[in-house]
Amino acid sequence: MKRFKPLLSFLALIVLWQAGVVLLKVPDFMFPRPYAVAQALYEMLVDGQLYKNGVASLFRVTWGFYLALVTAVPLGLFLGRQRSMRDFLNPLIQFLRPISPLAWIPVALMWFGIGDKPAIFLIFLSSFFPLVVFTTSSVLNIRSTYLRVARNFGFEGKELYLKVILPAVLPDIVTAIRITLGTAWLVIVAAEMIAVKSGLGYLIIDARNSLRMDRVVAGMVAIGVIGLVLDYLVRFLERMPSVTWSRRRR
Amino acid sequence: MQKTRPEKRALLLAIVWLVVISLARFQLTSGGQTSEHLKIGYLPITCHLLLPIAMERDEFFKRHVEPIKFTSWPDMIEAVKGGRLDCALILAPIAISLAAQRVPIEVALLGHRNGTGLVVARGGPIHGPRDFEGKTVAIPIRFSTQNLALLSFLEDSGVDIQKVTRVELPPPDMPSALASGAIDAYIVGEPYATQSVLAGTGVILRDIREIWPNFISSILIVRKDALDGKRAKLDTLIRGLYNQGKWIDNHRAEAARIGARFFGLSPKLIGAVLLGGKVSYEDILPREEEFSQIASRMKRHHLLEHVPRLEIYRGWK
Amino acid sequence: MEQEKTLTKIEVRELKKAYIERRTKKRFYSQCGAHEYCPVLDGISFSIPTGCFTCFIGPSGCGKSTMFRIISGFEEPTSGSVLIDGKEVEGPSSRHVCVFQEDGLFPWFTARENIGLGLKDARSPGAQEEIEEYLELVGLSGFGDHYPHELSGGMRRRAEVARALIMNPDILFMDEPFGALDFVTRLQMREEMVNVHQMFDMTILFITHDIDEALQLGDKIIMLTDRPSKVAWDLDLDFPHPRDLSVGPLRELRREIYHRMGLHVAL
Numbered sequence: 001m002k003r004f005k006p007l008l009s010f011l012a013l014i015v016l017w018q019a020g021v022v023l024l025k026v027p028d029f030m031f032p033r034p035y036a037v038a039q040a041l042y043e044m045l046v047d048g049q050l051y052k053n054g055v056a057s058l059f060r061v062t063w064g065f066y067l068a069l070v071t072a073v074p075l076g077l078f079l080g081r082q083r084s085m086r087d088f089l090n091p092l093i094q095f096l097r098p099i100s101p102l103a104w105i106p107v108a109l110m111w112f113g114i115g116d117k118p119a120i121f122l123i124f125l126s127s128f129f130p131l132v133v134f135t136t137s138s139v140l141n142i143r144s145t146y147l148r149v150a151r152n153f154g155f156e157g158k159e160l161y162l163k164v165i166l167p168a169v170l171p172d173i174v175t176a177i178r179i180t181l182g183t184a185w186l187v188i189v190a191a192e193m194i195a196v197k198s199g200l201g202y203l204i205i206d207a208r209n210s211l212r213m214d215r216v217v218a219g220m221v222a223i224g225v226i227g228l229v230l231d232y233l234v235r236f237l238e239r240m241p242s243v244t245w246s247r248r249r250r
Numbered sequence: 251m252q253k254t255r256p257e258k259r260a261l262l263l264a265i266v267w268l269v270v271i272s273l274a275r276f277q278l279t280s281g282g283q284t285s286e287h288l289k290i291g292y293l294p295i296t297c298h299l300l301l302p303i304a305m306e307r308d309e310f311f312k313r314h315v316e317p318i319k320f321t322s323w324p325d326m327i328e329a330v331k332g333g334r335l336d337c338a339l340i341l342a343p344i345a346i347s348l349a350a351q352r353v354p355i356e357v358a359l360l361g362h363r364n365g366t367g368l369v370v371a372r373g374g375p376i377h378g379p380r381d382f383e384g385k386t387v388a389i390p391i392r393f394s395t396q397n398l399a400l401l402s403f404l405e406d407s408g409v410d411i412q413k414v415t416r417v418e419l420p421p422p423d424m425p426s427a428l429a430s431g432a433i434d435a436y437i438v439g440e441p442y443a444t445q446s447v448l449a450g451t452g453v454i455l456r457d458i459r460e461i462w463p464n465f466i467s468s469i470l471i472v473r474k475d476a477l478d479g480k481r482a483k484l485d486t487l488i489r490g491l492y493n494q495g496k497w498i499d500n501h502r503a504e505a506a507r508i509g510a511r512f513f514g515l516s517p518k519l520i521g522a523v524l525l526g527g528k529v530s531y532e533d534i535l536p537r538e539e540e541f542s543q544i545a546s547r548m549k550r551h552h553l554l555e556h557v558p559r560l561e562i563y564r565g566w567k
Numbered sequence: 568m569e570q571e572k573t574l575t576k577i578e579v580r581e582l583k584k585a586y587i588e589r590r591t592k593k594r595f596y597s598q599c600g601a602h603e604y605c606p607v608l609d610g611i612s613f614s615i616p617t618g619c620f621t622c623f624i625g626p627s628g629c630g631k632s633t634m635f636r637i638i639s640g641f642e643e644p645t646s647g648s649v650l651i652d653g654k655e656v657e658g659p660s661s662r663h664v665c666v667f668q669e670d671g672l673f674p675w676f677t678a679r680e681n682i683g684l685g686l687k688d689a690r691s692p693g694a695q696e697e698i699e700e701y702l703e704l705v706g707l708s709g710f711g712d713h714y715p716h717e718l719s720g721g722m723r724r725r726a727e728v729a730r731a732l733i734m735n736p737d738i739l740f741m742d743e744p745f746g747a748l749d750f751v752t753r754l755q756m757r758e759e760m761v762n763v764h765q766m767f768d769m770t771i772l773f774i775t776h777d778i779d780e781a782l783q784l785g786d787k788i789i790m791l792t793d794r795p796s797k798v799a800w801d802l803d804l805d806f807p808h809p810r811d812l813s814v815g816p817l818r819e820l821r822r823e824i825y826h827r828m829g830l831h832v833a834l
Contacts, residue, residue: 052278059275062268106328113334114318114325116275145669148641151659153685153734163684167675197319205321209294209422209514240256245674245714 032214040218049203050222056198058226060116061188064123065181072131073173077165079132080139090136097129101187105194119191119199126187127180134176138169171246178234185227200226287316288476288483291326291338294319294513295421296440296523297361297468298339300531302512303494303505310486322420323391330355336476337484339468343393346545349558354474356563357536358488361468362495365529366396366458367443368403370435371428372451379407388419388427388436395467396437398547403461428452439467440523441515448519457528464533466540472563485566495531498524536562575653576617576738576770577638582647584608584633585795607633609795610647615787620764620771622781625791625799626828631774632668632742634791638772639665639740651738661685664731665740668774671727672715678702678726679711685734701729705759721752725759732763738770746776753780760784761808778824782817783810790827800827 014034020026021033032040044050079086101122108118142165150164192201200223207215237243292298304311318335320326327344329335331353339361348355370376376385382404389397397416404411419427424436429451436443446452458465470491472484498505502524509524510517523529541560548554585606607630615621623631636642638649640659649656651663664685665671672681683689683698702708705725707718715723724744731739745753757780764771764784775781781788782804790800804820812821825831 055271055274055278059271062271066264066268106324109325109328110332113332114329115334143669145667145671146673148659148665148667149671149673151641152639152661152663152665154659154661164673167673170675194322194325206319206514209321212514237260240260241714242255242257242675245716 030213032217036214037217037221040212040214041221044203044215044218044222053198053200053203054222054226056116056196056202057188057192057200060119060192060196060199061123061181061184063116064120064188065127065184067120068124068127068131068180069177072128073135076132076135077139077161077169079136080169081165086136093129093132097133101126102190105191108191109194114196116196119188119196122191123184123188127184130180130183131173131176134172134179135169138172138176139165141172142168167242171243174234174237174240174243177237178231181230181234182227185223185230189223286314288314288336288480288487289316289318289334290487291318291320291329291335291340293321293323293326293339293421294515295442295468296365296509296520296529299498299505299509299524299529300359300361300470300491300494301339302509303498304490305512306508307494307497308490310490314483315487323393330471330473333473333475335473336480337470337472337487339470341391341394342466342469342541342544343395343398343548343553344391345469345471346541346548346558346560347393347554348471349560350554350556355471356474356477356561357469357541358472358563358566359470359491359495360466360534360536361470362534363530363532364458364465365440365523366399366437366465366467367440367454367528368400368435368437368456368458368461369424369428369443369446369452370455371431372453374434376435376455378455379404379409382409382435383413385434386415386417386432388424388433388438389416390421390438391418392416393548393553395462395465395544396439398544398551399458399462399465400437401551402547403456425449425451440528441519444522444526444528445519448522464540466544469536477563477565481565488563488566492534495534499531538562574617575614576619576651577615577772578650578653579611579613579638580648580650582608582611582634582637582649583645584630584637584642585645606795608637608644609797611791611796611798612647613789613798613801615770615772618768618770619786620784621773621787621789622785623772623774623789623791624776624778624781624824624828625796626793627776629791629794629796631791631796634796635665635740635742635772635774639663639738661734662736663738663740664734664736666724666727666731666742666744668742668744668746670715670723672723672730674715677712677714678707678718678722681715681726682711682730682733684730697733701733704732705729719752720748721756724748724756728763732767735767736769738772741771741773743774743776745780753777757783758809765808778821778828779812782812782821782824783808788824790824800824 018034021031041050079089104122104125105118108121112118112121146164146168150160155163188199189201189204192199193205196202200219203222204216204219207213207219290301292301301317305315305317318329320329323341323344326335326338326340327348330338330340330348331351337358345355345357375381387400389400391397400416401411404414417433419433419436421438421442424433424438424442425446427433428436428446429449435455443452443454447454470488472488477484503521506521506524507517509515510520513520542557545554545557545560549557583606585604587604611634623634625631633642637644638656640656640663672678673684676684679698679702680689682701683694686694686697688694689698699708699711702711705728707722707725707729710718710722715726718726728744745756748756760773761784773781773784785804788800788802788804789798790802791797792799802820806817810817812818
């Protein structure tokens with residue numbers, strides 16, 4: 001029974017939606033019926049629109065996010081250990097962090113034109129700064145006892161990072177991954193409404209311009225489903241023993 | 251001890267995913283669209299109808315041209331500035347403003363002539379120019395001949411333009427904004443003027459020909475650096491578009507069908523625009539004096555600081 | 568054996584340590600009073616022979632842990648010197664292993680991985696065998712693949728002791744290692760420490776707040792005064808194990824320690 005509860009809530013939403021549309025006599029161009037959306041979804045699945053644009057969106061999120069991950073985490077580890085560099089760079093990072101990636105759209109278009117690159121750049125920005133900040137503060141929060149043990153055993157350089165610092169911050173990094181990946185998925189859709197000519201965001205804006213509300217809502221459904229799947233996959237990371245210890249520790 | 255650790259498996263999966271998604275992406279985009287293609291920017295408006303007709307009827311376009319659809323002017327402006335497009339169908343005042351910013355472009359053709367309407371709400375408060383005071387009018391973007399036409403229409407009738415609120419809206423949003431009462435009138439290129447008429451929510455107060463005869467909306471611009479490298483191809487492209495103009499004038503019903511499919515708009519709507527004779531492809535060669543007229547109007551309304559020289563490219567003939 | 572014990576392992580001379588506290592922090596740290604200069608250790612001197620099990624007792628907050636950090640090389644003294652084997656201490660060394668007051672096992676590693684931490688090639692079969700021996704030694708065989716959060720407090724301490732012992736250190740520093748354990752477990756650990764000391768014959772420095780623990784374990788007890796601390800009493804105990812504290816000279820010593828610490832309890 002417990003397993004079906006999420007399905008039940010979706011079912012309730014659909015029933016409510018259908019009832020609302022019928023009772024309030026909402027015309028299809030204002031908000032389509034569930035059946036029309038399902039039909040549009042099927043249509044887009046068959047003609048490959050969903051696959052093509054979904055792949056485009058996921059491709060950009062993957063590259064943007066991976067690039068952020070491989071640059072932000074090492075930088076965060078470094079800043080967490082180097083007080084002088086932290087004092088130097090932290091104000092800059094804190095200044096750039098609250099600027100919405102969407103505010104960078106004009107700049108991204110100017111630098112990279114249209115296509116994958118500006119979108120990847122925007123995703124990179126949306127993930128990079130939070131990841132640096134999360135990683136840095138996580139390194140600063142490592143228990144001093146662990147660092148003393150490391151000194152006692154004479155760990156330095158690579159050994160210190162691999163055996164102590166990286167494992168100590170891994171749970172925090174996984175949490176940060178989950179949060180920033182969610183943000184990245186939000187940003188890609190917004191970015192694709194402007195900066196590119198493919199992807200799920202573009203699919204929606206294009207459907208709107210050709211006055212197809214059913215396809216607009218179908219696009220929203222697709223975005224939601226992929227977002228759910230992404231979150232589900234990251235949860236697997238949270239189940240690794242090297243991550244679970246931080247929640248079980250007394 | 252020797253069984254794979256979950257971290258290693260996660261890392262491996264992450265890498266596999268990267269490879270899979272990248273391959274899927276490249277397999278989808280490698281449909282022949284290489285940098286060899288001429289990139290032409292456009293918006294789904296009938297001002298840009300020449301392009302879909304050429305894409306449908308001209309073998310050269312099918313093989314060598316990649317049309318890039320934009321949904322707003324600012325995005326296209328940035329793409330032109332950044333040199334990501336070889337050529338573009340773009341509003342004439344934008345082209346003039348780009349020339350003033352020393353973006354290396356030249357004008358090759360006009361999109362068409364006329365094809366714009368000033369629409370007011372049916373049964374609404376506006377019946378003549380004097381009624382515009384205190385009302386809200388939507389324009390596509392301030393750098394548009396539609397805006398300049400509206401301003402001169404109001405000024406010629408002695409209306410204080412300061413008392414008219416102008417808002418910039420994407421053309422597809424204008425009919426619904428008018429229907430909902432968010433705006434009182436709008437001036438825009440087709441088919442978005444006719445759309446309100448067909449929906450019964452708006453009437454055309456003035457056809458553009460009554461305000462500005464031989465009106466120019468969008469033009470075809472080419473980047474000079476693209477001309478240096480791909481001149482022969484660009485010449486063929488311009489010739490192709492020019493010839494399609496002649497064809498459309500004689501095959502309007504068929505042109506409407508093709509255009510509707512390409513833009514994803516209703517065939518009835520495009521048909522009404524083309525068969526209603528609202529647009530003209532008779533004379534789509536640019537003339538210098540027309541551009542200096544537009545530029546001086548822009549300067550008068552503080553859209554330009556100085557009148558630049560927008561060169562006309564005639565080498566394709 | 569008797570001869571070895573007469574060799575001096577650790578020589579501490581006139582050790583002083585003071586922290587300079589910033590004024591803003593004062594409000595939270597009343598012990599420093601109005602002075603910015605905040606002395607913790609005020610000239611501590613003692614020497615410890617090789618193989619000696621030395622227990623340090625004293626009021627809480629008297630600077631025992633600070634003194635440990637200086638002797639083990641984690642901190643610099645303000646003045647004075649620490650000599651180990653006649654040489655000035657320059658920093659932490661894997662020959663002098665510490666078991667800290669707080670849980671020092673890495674929670675991201677299993678017990679086995681933790682114990683193998685200091686080994687050069689922990690994955691090799693030889694090292695694995697050695698780790699297994701030490702797991703057995705501290706009564707943790709069968710728990711090697713457990714993570715620290717899956718072990719009880721006593722088991723975690725044992726694993727930590729094993730991690731230190733496998734390094735075969737010259738000196739083992741233990742800072743209130745059993746302070747957080749329940750009473751029965753503490754008694755068990757006490758017994759095991761006696762065995763460990765007899766088996767390995769290393770020099771052990773052991774901080775405790777439990778006077779009975781010190782009396783049962785120590786070959787030597789060094790009692791410190793309240794902060795800024797000095798050595799109050801340097802006492803050698805030469806009694807065989809197991810020791811019964813309720814009779815004889817040990818009972819008298821216990822009474823004396825209580826008395827010197829200002830405690831008046833009927834014993």
